[in-house]
Amino acid sequence: MVKKSWKVIFRQRTIRKIRNIAIYIESRGYPENALRFANALYNFGESLGEYPEKYPICRNPIWAKRNLRCAVFRKDYLFIYKIFEKEVVIYNVVNARTMAL
Incomplete structure (x- = not known):
């Protein structure tokens, strides 16, 4: 896996979630x-x-259809993001314990 230096964009929803x-x-x-x-x-x-490709496409069918990736943070939080050309857009941070599986 090759290390990259891509721009990371936090959507407003993500910033709000982290603040909350x-x-x-x-x-x-x-x-x-x-x-x-x-x-x-x-x-x-x-x-x-x-390392934007380090984490897999999400298993949730709706997210997978949109080609979103899911990265687990400290077992309890899920970063939902998408890779674009030379940038990563983080759409949401979700508490994995509150998700309906």
């Missing part, structure tokens, strides 16, 4: 952890630009 995750963690009484976790989410998202 941080707000939830902060509301539980852990403001430092909220900031640290939000930064880890952003760093993971940015890393998708280095």
